[in-house]
Amino acid sequence: MNERFISIEGIARRYPAPGGGTTTIFEDLWLAVARGEFVCVIGHSGCGKTSVLNILAGLEAPSEGVVVVDGQAIEGPSLDRAVIFQGHALLPWRSVIGNVGYAVSSRWRKASRAEIEERAKRFIDLVGLKGNELKKPAELSGGMRQRVGIARALSIEPKIMLMDEPFSALDALTRGTLQDEVRRICTSTGQTVFMITHDVDEAIYLADKIVLMTNGPQAMIAEVVENPLPKDRARDTIHREGDYYAVRNHLVDFLVARSKTFRDEMPAGYDQRKPPLVRPAGSLPVEPAAPERPVAKTIPFPSVAGGRD
Ligand SMILES: Nc1ncnc2c1ncn2[C@@H]1O[C@H](COP(=O)(O)OP(=O)(O)O)[C@@H](O)[C@H]1O
Ligand SMILES: [Mg+2]
Numbered sequence: 001m002n003e004r005f006i007s008i009e010g011i012a013r014r015y016p017a018p019g020g021g022t023t024t025i026f027e028d029l030w031l032a033v034a035r036g037e038f039v040c041v042i043g044h045s046g047c048g049k050t051s052v053l054n055i056l057a058g059l060e061a062p063s064e065g066v067v068v069v070d071g072q073a074i075e076g077p078s079l080d081r082a083v084i085f086q087g088h089a090l091l092p093w094r095s096v097i098g099n100v101g102y103a104v105s106s107r108w109r110k111a112s113r114a115e116i117e118e119r120a121k122r123f124i125d126l127v128g129l130k131g132n133e134l135k136k137p138a139e140l141s142g143g144m145r146q147r148v149g150i151a152r153a154l155s156i157e158p159k160i161m162l163m164d165e166p167f168s169a170l171d172a173l174t175r176g177t178l179q180d181e182v183r184r185i186c187t188s189t190g191q192t193v194f195m196i197t198h199d200v201d202e203a204i205y206l207a208d209k210i211v212l213m214t215n216g217p218q219a220m221i222a223e224v225v226e227n228p229l230p231k232d233r234a235r236d237t238i239h240r241e242g243d244y245y246a247v248r249n250h251l252v253d254f255l256v257a258r259s260k261t262f263r264d265e266m267p268a269g270y271d272q273r274k275p276p277l278v279r280p281a282g283s284l285p286v287e288p289a290a291p292e293r294p295v296a297k298t299i300p301f302p303s304v305a306g307g308r309d
Helices: 049-057 096-107 113-126 142-155 172-189 200-206 244-261
Strands: 006-016 022-033 038-042 064-069 081-084 160-164 192-196 209-213 221-226
Touching (some): 006 049, 022 064, 022 209, 038 049, 038 172, 038 244, 049 192, 096 142, 200 244
Parallel strands (some): 160 192
Antiparallel strands (some): 006 064, 209 221
């Protein structure tokens, strides 16, 4: 068991502040992710989530600290780490198979054309795009383009998959379908995933662990929430799971209140190197109580015999 497959060690991001000095977006961030874990990061806009992801991707260097993946410090982009952005970032002049094939050929430079096509097709099928291989990105819907992005990321067998709000630009129905597919693929292949979202329900459905970031500037990791729901949860029955409301309320409470106040009300002895692991458990009703049925009033029938009177 490799508990530190991804090890974020004391990273900070600072920018020159307008008018001199520096602004610290976040600092002293520590986090460990195990191999095969699906981790979601939740936090308000501006707290530095994309910056953390870019550092993991090797697209940006941290101002301080280091990130180690599978025993190697990140020093730049690598095909070991695939990124799925909010926008799909496809090559507009290449077809679906051209886009996926390009990634495959960058990974396996000596592969034959037939091998590349075969592999690209396999991943295009996997995300449900069979029959669309020759279309250009402009001919696809937003959801289909994002599927190409997912196929491209998976096709290179990355050690980790990094996703920055990958479904936020999609309509609810497409978002749901793609969440289902990403979950199915990642659980069946044991893919390690680091995903940013601001959607609480998305995090509960997908993640094994949910990292809570406080508001920026000087954002920090407040805690890591262990998802108490069973691994075989399903979208249409998830709200009936015993701990569903407990975990959902915990996340919503964090976003509406604690994300703002955490830094000022930090528990004594809080150690940023070891953010606490929290497992919300429910004492709340699993289902809302059934509405009370109107009870038919029984009106006493006057006694024919007129007994009492
Ligand atoms: N190149 C930059 N120069 C100055 N500030 C930046 C730069 N890039 C990002 N920031 C600031 O860093 C903060 C965090 O940005 P970002 O990582 O995109 O946050 P998030 O993804 O959580 O919304 C924001 O306040 C943003 O304005
Ligand atoms: Mg962002």
